Amino acid sequence: MSPSVERRSLILRGVLDLCLLALLQEKPVYGYELTERLAERDLLVAGGSSYPLLARLEKAGLVESESRRSDAGPPRKYYSSTDDGRKALAEGTTEWSTVATSVTALLAPISATTSGEEDS
Numbered sequence: 001m002s003p004s005v006e007r008r009s010l011i012l013r014g015v016l017d018l019c020l021l022a023l024l025q026e027k028p029v030y031g032y033e034l035t036e037r038l039a040e041r042d043l044l045v046a047g048g049s050s051y052p053l054l055a056r057l058e059k060a061g062l063v064e065s066e067s068r069r070s071d072a073g074p075p076r077k078y079y080s081s082t083d084d085g086r087k088a089l090a091e092g093t094t095e096w097s098t099v100a101t102s103v104t105a106l107l108a109p110i111s112a113t114t115s116g117e118e119d120s
Helices: 004-026 031-040 051-058 083-119
Strands: 063-070 072-083
Touching: 004 031, 004 051, 004 063, 004 072, 004 083, 031 051, 031 072, 051 063, 051 072, 072 083
Parallel strands: none
Antiparallel strands: 063 072
């Protein structure tokens, strides 16, 4: 794994719960579909990584699950956000925005310098 991919993975790990809660706010989704929907947004997560997090979120009362029949094989476990999950998403989004704004401001001068070097 390249250093940049590893760094991105570490950053994502810190906010993956928010990403999952955001996707679950849209509609109930089963675990593998969550991984696919994250990948569509260039947020690559190992297939099995979302399941332990979903179990933790369910234990915390932020998501709930139900088993549904599947034409593709055995029943699938679909997850949806609870009221507490939507509240946690709103609070977490505010926290993330604050952190992202601060980090962007801190890194902006470095990014500008690096961009200027590439132009020459």
